[in-house]
Amino acid sequence: MKRFLVVLAVLSLVGLLLLPSIGCKPKAKPLEGKVTIWEQMDPAELEVFKALVAKFEIDNPTMKIEVTHYTNEELRDQFQTATLAGQGPDFILAPNDFAGPFVTMKLLKSADEIFDTAFLNLFVESALNSTKLTGKIWGIPDRNGNHLMLIYNKDMIPEPPKNTDELITIAQQFTDAKAGKYGFVFNLAEPFWLVPWFGGYGGWVMDEDNNPTLDTEAMVKTVKWLKDLKDTHKIVPPECDYNLADTLFKEQKAPMIINGDWSLGGYGALNMGVARIPMVKETGLWPSPMTSSKAYFFSKDLAGDKLAIVKKFIEFITLSENQMEFVRKLRILPSKKDAANLPEIANDPILKGSMDQMVVGKPMPVVPEMRAIWDSIRPHYEAVLAGIKTPETAATDMQSDAIKKIKEMRGE
Amino acid sequence: MRKSGLAYILLLPAIIVVLFLVIYPFIYGLQISFTNMNMYTVWEPKFIGLLNYQRVLTDKILHAVNYWQLLGRTVVWTGVNVFFHVLIGLCIAILLNRKLKIAPLYRAILILPWAIPDFISCLVWKNEFHMVFGSINIILNRIGLMPIPWLKSYPEAFIAIIITNVWLGFAFMSIVILGGLQSISPEYYEAAQIDGASAWQQFINITLPMLRPVLTPAIVLGSIWTFNKLIVPFIITLGGPAETTHILVTANYSAAFQYYRYGFASAFSMINFLMLLIFALLYMRMTRGAKGVYE
Numbered sequence: 001m002k003r004f005l006v007v008l009a010v011l012s013l014v015g016l017l018l019l020p021s022i023g024c025k026p027k028a029k030p031l032e033g034k035v036t037i038w039e040q041m042d043p044a045e046l047e048v049f050k051a052l053v054a055k056f057e058i059d060n061p062t063m064k065i066e067v068t069h070y071t072n073e074e075l076r077d078q079f080q081t082a083t084l085a086g087q088g089p090d091f092i093l094a095p096n097d098f099a100g101p102f103v104t105m106k107l108l109k110s111a112d113e114i115f116d117t118a119f120l121n122l123f124v125e126s127a128l129n130s131t132k133l134t135g136k137i138w139g140i141p142d143r144n145g146n147h148l149m150l151i152y153n154k155d156m157i158p159e160p161p162k163n164t165d166e167l168i169t170i171a172q173q174f175t176d177a178k179a180g181k182y183g184f185v186f187n188l189a190e191p192f193w194l195v196p197w198f199g200g201y202g203g204w205v206m207d208e209d210n211n212p213t214l215d216t217e218a219m220v221k222t223v224k225w226l227k228d229l230k231d232t233h234k235i236v237p238p239e240c241d242y243n244l245a246d247t248l249f250k251e252q253k254a255p256m257i258i259n260g261d262w263s264l265g266g267y268g269a270l271n272m273g274v275a276r277i278p279m280v281k282e283t284g285l286w287p288s289p290m291t292s293s294k295a296y297f298f299s300k301d302l303a304g305d306k307l308a309i310v311k312k313f314i315e316f317i318t319l320s321e322n323q324m325e326f327v328r329k330l331r332i333l334p335s336k337k338d339a340a341n342l343p344e345i346a347n348d349p350i351l352k353g354s355m356d357q358m359v360v361g362k363p364m365p366v367v368p369e370m371r372a373i374w375d376s377i378r379p380h381y382e383a384v385l386a387g388i389k390t391p392e393t394a395a396t397d398m399q400s401d402a403i404k405k406i407k408e409m410r411g412e
Numbered sequence: 413m414r415k416s417g418l419a420y421i422l423l424l425p426a427i428i429v430v431l432f433l434v435i436y437p438f439i440y441g442l443q444i445s446f447t448n449m450n451m452y453t454v455w456e457p458k459f460i461g462l463l464n465y466q467r468v469l470t471d472k473i474l475h476a477v478n479y480w481q482l483l484g485r486t487v488v489w490t491g492v493n494v495f496f497h498v499l500i501g502l503c504i505a506i507l508l509n510r511k512l513k514i515a516p517l518y519r520a521i522l523i524l525p526w527a528i529p530d531f532i533s534c535l536v537w538k539n540e541f542h543m544v545f546g547s548i549n550i551i552l553n554r555i556g557l558m559p560i561p562w563l564k565s566y567p568e569a570f571i572a573i574i575i576t577n578v579w580l581g582f583a584f585m586s587i588v589i590l591g592g593l594q595s596i597s598p599e600y601y602e603a604a605q606i607d608g609a610s611a612w613q614q615f616i617n618i619t620l621p622m623l624r625p626v627l628t629p630a631i632v633l634g635s636i637w638t639f640n641k642l643i644v645p646f647i648i649t650l651g652g653p654a655e656t657t658h659i660l661v662t663a664n665y666s667a668a669f670q671y672y673r674y675g676f677a678s679a680f681s682m683i684n685f686l687m688l689l690i691f692a693l694l695y696m697r698m699t700r701g702a703k704g705v706y707e
């Protein structure tokens with residue numbers, strides 16, 4: 001009996017001690033730690049991004065997001081080198097075509113391993129598919145488009161040209177080479193700016209099996225057209241690169257520019273309009289710029305608390321209200337469905353024009369072989385512009401070089 | 413022995429740093445060069461012997477040019493650049509070695525091309541070479557000459573990158589040479605003047621030999637840096653037009669980081685390393701640059 005009373009007393013005491021916790025769930029330890037992101041944003045983009053990072057850190061004081069900036073090429077080189085050595089960042093924000101080599105090198109953890117289908121379904125399909133490779137979604141897109149379009153100065157030309165004939169006529173009216181004025185400007189020598197016209201002449205860079213399709217009548221006509229803009233019609237300055245085109249347009253020495261959606265935020269001081277790149281009169285086809293996205297990609301080594309923090313951050317940064325911060329300041333199209341459907345976008349003539357151009361664009365292939373395509377177009381296209389190669393020879397050489405380079409990349 | 417022991421202990425931190433930052437990556441690079449490592453095989457590379465070395469020396473490296481064409485171009489690039497670095501550097505150093513009131517100001521200004529990041533200088537020069545809006549062609553135009561398509565035709569583009577690199581490199585050489593000039597005792601010149609030596613004779617028989625211990629390592633270093641100078645052709649011409657301004661290092665970079673051909677690029681680097689090593693050893697031997705003035 002005495003023993004029974006002692007046991008009862010001990011149990012009662014233990015019971016009393018445990019009483020406060022009865023009915024309460026054990027408190028979850030808050031997520032804590034630092035994650036690192038590497039990015040290649042423009043200064044204006046970075047400003048918006050850093051403001052949102054600061055907001056996230058205020059809301060989540062135990063979590064820290066360390067942002068490291070690189071140029072585009074640096075980001076690609078550094079990420080692959082560092083991740084191969086096990087020293088890479090936790091995640092990156094990069095153009096979607098980075099997925100090609102990174103997936104091939106097994107440097108990434110796929111987004112569909114991290115996020116559930118319900119979350120992925122919140123994104124516009126074309127944006128999400130821009131990171132799709134080998135049947136998996138590899139990144140979470142932060143925008144949709146990243147495409148070229150015709151941007152024009154409404155104070156100089158009230159209506160944009162609808163086709164290439166109109167383009168030449170209007171541009172010639174504004175060209176006065178001696179005064180440093182030109183009717184039409186764009187990054188003439190860069191293959192990315194050649195692609196829309198290639199589409200306008202009915203061509204495309206690859207077939208469905210990722211084989212290059214550069215030696216075509218469409219490429220011959222495209223290259224000839226681009227050379228003619230400079231040498232025959234003389235409406236584009238010789239050696240027109242990105243900075244020159246951008247400067248001439250900003251200084252109102254050129255009424256029309258072909259540039260990407262990333263540039264729209266920088267032209268806020270102008271009375272600008274956005275339209276499709278004029279239709280190729282000869283074919284009746286709209287030029288088709290490559291569409292793509294920038295996306296958050298995740299290191300293969302991301303796991304544990306760091307993974308949870310990154311996931312929480314991605315859910316935060318892609319909230320529609322946060323995507324709209326980028327939209328308002330940078331005039332890019334959002335990747336979330338609910339943000340894309342906001343009346344604010346439908347009623348904005350600039351964003352509406354950008355959207356109108358995007359629908360005739362084509363998704364940029366994300367396979368690593370694209371590198372060989374770009375580098376095979378460049379030297380021969382340059383040779384045509386310099387007048388040392390014919391468009392026909394250039395197209396043939398582009399094709400043979402691309403085939404050779406792809407074989408070399410595969411180690412064949 | 414005890415003295416040597418202390419010396420080794422003091423050298424140990426440097427040896428460890430060199431071991432991890434130079435020797436280990438070098439051996440790893442050498443190992444990769446015998447494999448088929450590329451983007452598809454990065455985790456499971458296979459040994460392929462000397463195949464990469466054979467490919468570097470016999471295949472086309474870029475689309476149109478092979479290793480030997482690139483080597484010839486790189487030798488011209490390095491030789492012309494270092495020649496002008498030394499020539500301009502020497503002239504400026506001799507001028508600044510005189511007793512001028514504003515010499516300290518000039519010395520400070522002289523550092524500028526070297527102090528400005530290469531990246532910025534290259535972007536500025538790229539704009540200056542623009543056919544329509546670049547200041548060089550604007551000047552040519554004003555004096556009634558035809559504008560030159562600096563960046564879009566050969567050899568103009570090659571000349572343009574050389575001009576940029578001469579600008580970037582002469583400041584270092586003039587500062588090194590100026591240091592060498594200031595260490596020459598004026599007594600030699602006084603004695604030579606008493607013997608009736610002309611200024612040219614003094615330069616040939618006193619200045620140049622006394623500068624040798626300073627000049628030789630500076631030239632070797634300058635040559636190695638110029639040989640490996642990626643940023644100038646990469647920013648100004650991107651190897652164009654039609655690959656005519658690619659040099660070995662830009663082609664090597666392209667193989668490694670644009671085409672992910674790690675094995676091939678490592679073999680390429682090893683061959684470049686051997687070329688530079690042979691050059692440095694031969695140059696040091698020919699000029700006896702490793703020896704002191706009085707040896």
